Amino acid sequence: MVSNMEIFEAASKSIIDQDIDKAVEIAKSSLSQGVNPLELIEKGFTDGIRKAGELFDRGQLFLPELMSCADAMKAATDILSDAIPADSRNKSIKCVIATVEGDIHDIGKGLVVSLFTVNGMEVHDLGAEVPSDVIIDKAIEIDADIIGTSALLNTTMKQMKKLEDELRERGLKDRFKTIIGGAPVTERYAKKIGADAYAENAMDGVNKVFQLMKDK
Known part of the structure; x- marks a missing residue:
């Protein structure tokens, strides 16, 4: 056997x-x-x-x-x-995950989605090239805890800032925890735009989500 x-x-x-x-x-x-x-x-x-x-x-x-x-x-x-x-699933953690608008790269995000799912989270994968308002509307619809975005291009990182700005403009910044990642993204950039966490890789993302939920 x-x-x-x-x-x-x-x-x-x-x-x-x-x-x-x-x-x-x-x-x-x-x-x-x-x-x-x-x-x-x-x-x-x-x-x-x-x-x-x-x-x-x-x-x-x-x-x-x-x-x-x-x-x-x-x-x-x-x-x-x-x-x-x-x-076996931790349904108390609901996540909306997407690659930002203008960025077609889906590989890294796919691994994040897989690992989040493995760790019992309820994950809503919106795919690639997703506008900020669509991400936020989905988070509202499912009453998400976490919004995670990925970018693989320096030119599309600005969409992460746009998401943070829109959350603040709509009075939703305190409702969702945000986590960002991708090859050009850094801890410094996360702090600069007001994201709640930066994930160096997929497994780090899992750990950061659990930490964010603990703090929440």
Whole structure:
């Protein structure tokens, strides 16, 4: 019988190999074998996307390949997320996540969404190129706790400031906690625009959200 560790390793490899069919097969067969879906996401598929990100940073994977890794990750986690028991989720933390207007980059945000979901949050992923007012309206609609935005271009970071300004103008700044991240984004910029937190990476984002909710 295949051990859980072997399943986790195979899941991780399927992401690095950009093998959507294999990732889906592992997700489905693991559920039928009674493998904990949260564990499989965290120790298997998330491990794979982390390693893919490291390969990309080292120039050993190119962007189209990294996007294929993310597609495999999403296909598998969509199946597993549906199988996670409701009582395993921390529904008290509701997050709206988006890449800011003018920015089409979705990879980093996709990893954030996956890790937030793994950690039991209720995540509403609005996708890429999302205007500030759409983000805020969604946060109001679901009564969100957290608004998280990502930018991968220096030229689109200004949309994060626009979001903060609009929250203040609409009298909503105290209602939502905001967290920002992305390659050009810094802790200093977060403080400058009035964001509540800066996330260096997806896992740091998880930790920052829990800290924000503790403070709240």
